[in-house]
Amino acid sequence: IGGHPKAQDGPMKPAGVQRILAIGSGKGGVGKSTVSSNLAVALARAGRKVGLLDADIYGPSQPRMMGVNKRPASPDGKTIIPLHAHGVTLMSIGFMMEEGKAVVWRGPMLMGALQQMLGQVEWGELDVLLVDLPPGTGDVQLTLCTKSELSGAIVVSTPQDVALIDARKAIDMFNTLKTPVLGLIENMSLFVCPDCGSQYEIFGHGGVAAEAVKMDVPLLGSLPIDLDTRLSGDSGTPVAAGDGPMAQAYARIAEGLIK
Ligand code: ADP
Numbered sequence: 517i518g519g520h521p522k523a524q525d526g527p528m529k530p531a532g533v534q535r536i537l538a539i540g541s542g543k544g545g546v547g548k549s550t551v552s553s554n555l556a557v558a559l560a561r562a563g564r565k566v567g568l569l570d571a572d573i574y575g576p577s578q579p580r581m582m583g584v585n586k587r588p589a590s591p592d593g594k595t596i597i598p599l600h601a602h603g604v605t606l607m608s609i610g611f612m613m614e615e616g617k618a619v620v621w622r623g624p625m626l627m628g629a630l631q632q633m634l635g636q637v638e639w640g641e642l643d644v645l646l647v648d649l650p651p652g653t654g655d656v657q658l659t660l661c662t663k664s665e666l667s668g669a670i671v672v673s674t675p676q677d678v679a680l681i682d683a684r685k686a687i688d689m690f691n692t693l694k695t696p697v698l699g700l701i702e703n704m705s706l707f708v709c710p711d712c713g714s715q716y717e718i719f720g721h722g723g724v725a726a727e728a729v730k731m732d733v734p735l736l737g738s739l740p741i742d743l744d745t746r747l748s749g750d751s752g753t754p755v756a757a758g759d760g761p762m763a764q765a766y767a768r769i770a771e772g773l774i775k
Contacts, residue, residue, distance in 0.1 A: 528634040528664035532641040533567070535667040537698070537773075538660060540690070542682020544651035547703035548672045549577035550749050551739070552648035553604075554756035555670075558763070558770035559644060560603035561756070567598070567605040567645040569633055571660065573619055573626050574650055576610030583752020587611055588637075596637045602757050607637045623655040630659055652682070653689040661693035668698040670736065675705055675723035683724075687731050699734035700724055701769065707741040737769035 529536060539555070541548040549572060556568040570578035579585035582601040588611055589597045598607045609629060613619065621629070639645060650656050660666065669690045673683035683700065690697045702724035707716045718741060728735040739745075742762055748755040756766040 528631055528660075530634060530637070530639045530642075530645070533639055533645045534643050536645045536647060536664060538647045538649050538657075538666055538669040538690075538695070539672065540649040540657060540669055540686050541651050541672045541679075542653075542684070542686040543673070543679045544575070546651075546672055546674045546679050547739075548572075548651065549581060549648050550745060550754075551670075551672045551701055551703060552646055553578060553581040553749070553754045554745075554762075554766045555770060555773075556604045556646050557602045557754045557756040558766035559646075559773070562767065562770050562774060564643040564770075564774065565605075565641055566603070567607075567639050567642045569637075569645060569647045570606075570608030570610060571630055571633065571647050571656055572650045573609050573621070573629065573656060576608045576613070577749075578606060578608045578648060579610040579615070580752060581749045581754060582606055585611060585615070594636060596632075598637050598639065601752075602754060605639060605642065607633050607639075609633065626655055627659045630656055631663070634664060653685055657686075657689060658693070661690065661695045666695045668696045670698050670701060671733075672701045672703055673724050673727070674703055674719040675717070675721055676719040677723065679719070680723050680727050683727065684731065687733065697731075697733045698773070699736035700728045700731075701736050702738040704741045705738045710743070736772055737765065739765055 539552045560566045570576045584599045584601045598605050673679045745755045755762040
């Protein structure tokens with residue numbers, strides 16, 4: 517993996533995996549990877565066997581956000597043993613690259629890498645495998661939706677118009693590809709000043725809820741701009757692994773998904 521992977525045929529659903537859920541966004545930087553890692557941890561804390569596949573080929577964030585970064589073992593040179601962190605089974609294209617090095621691959625190589633990460637990784641028995649997609653509606657999304665048995669997709673957006681316009685496109689893509697959209701998650705909805713308690717709607721307010729109604733998809737949760745979320749992501753222990761209000765917020769979203 518990471519060299520010159522060849523595209524392979526066949527459906528991409530590892531044998532022991534019950535459900536594959538993709539987490540997408542229209543725009544980059546809205547918190548899709550942050551939500552993916554935290555949701556994975558929250559689902560694991562709720563007793564589910566969870567895998568997280570970081571398919572954000574151009575900007576793999578999970579090694580840093582989940583706090584593990586080493587080359588996975590491949591005893592037979594074919595199968596790949598995933599890593600584990602915070603109760604989550606983890607694979608990232610980032611494990612195969614040096615941090616700070618760009619991936620300069622064309623579509624077929626991306627597809628090959630994605631198929632390898634799904635098909636050759638020993639995921640074991642999982643209730644759910646979350647896939648942290650790259651932002652947008654490109655090759656990776658198309659491959660995943662058409663060549664794997666996806667149970668559904670979740671779209672993350674901020675309430676800002678430019679993010680929502682792209683989130684709408686992501687939902688439209690999933691609809692076109694017949695992948696059920698399980699819902700929208702609003703991220704960075706509100707900032708509460710830790711000193712005075714004043715609330716600021718930095719990226720606007722209500723946009724994601726309105727969009728959810730318009731697109732006829734559920735709003736799965738709304739998460740504020742939160743310093744701990746940012747710090748814990750950078751330090752490799754997702755905020756959902758703690759006991760604060762954000763851990764509870766993620767636990768509620770996880771609960772809603774399990775039901
Ligand atoms: P994406 O995967 O959509 O590109 P990331 O998850 O990498 O976005 O998040 C972008 C940046 O915003 C990161 O630095 C992350 O720590 C930060 N971030 C994400 N969600 C929040 C939040 N709710 N509060 C504060 N910072 C956040």
